Amino acid sequence: MRLTFAGTRGGIDARSPHHARHSALQITTGGRRLWIDCGLDWLSEVPALQADAILLTHAHPDHALGLQHGAPCPVYATAETWDRLAGLAFDLPRRILPLRAAWFCQLKIEVHPVFHSFRAPAVALRIANDHKTLFYAPDVAGLADPLSSLAEVDLYIGDGAAFDDSLLRIEEGIVCGHAPIAQQLEWCAAAGVKRALFTHCGAAIVTGNEKEQQERVRTLGTRWDIQAAIAYDGLDVTLE
16 A cells, blocks of 8 residues: 655645645555545646545545546545535536445545534544555544544554644534644554654644754654654655
């Protein structure tokens, strides 16, 4: 299972060549390509993606609006996400992402609703082949049950929007926004996850000294014996 971080920028202006594109992950396995999320700045490039399927985690522009002109393959999202996109004239083959285990491109995928936005409910994806399991949560304020969601996960890919809790808020009694990187590492430590990468990078990362920010995340990881780093556009990772 080969992971390519096609984009690692959150919903902010592009300010770094290492985080120039909206967060998107391409997974290649058995000659097939699964693409997760397709934000607005991918709008002109969707025909060239050569994806066998696209999965959307939620309806925010930096995750879904690159598909406004259509898609060359089936696009899967939860019913809630399609409801939030109903006002847009998407000319694409829509599918409902089932809230149970399903198979895409030879990968077993489980959908895990997460706390992020009251107006655009989000999910994380637990993705596995016969050997390895990753958990992809590019936008997350909280997990309902971190121990269960992250059990036996080899790689956690999380939300790099914030180092502190300044991007958390309460809407309609629900925690929303972006969990600090340190908090996500605590979830990983409690569940025994030993490797973490952070995408969907926010201003705290893309406007600072990138070498220093990488060291900051690495140091945070060592507190819990986790190999932690910031992902960047074009990063390739192989899980085998």
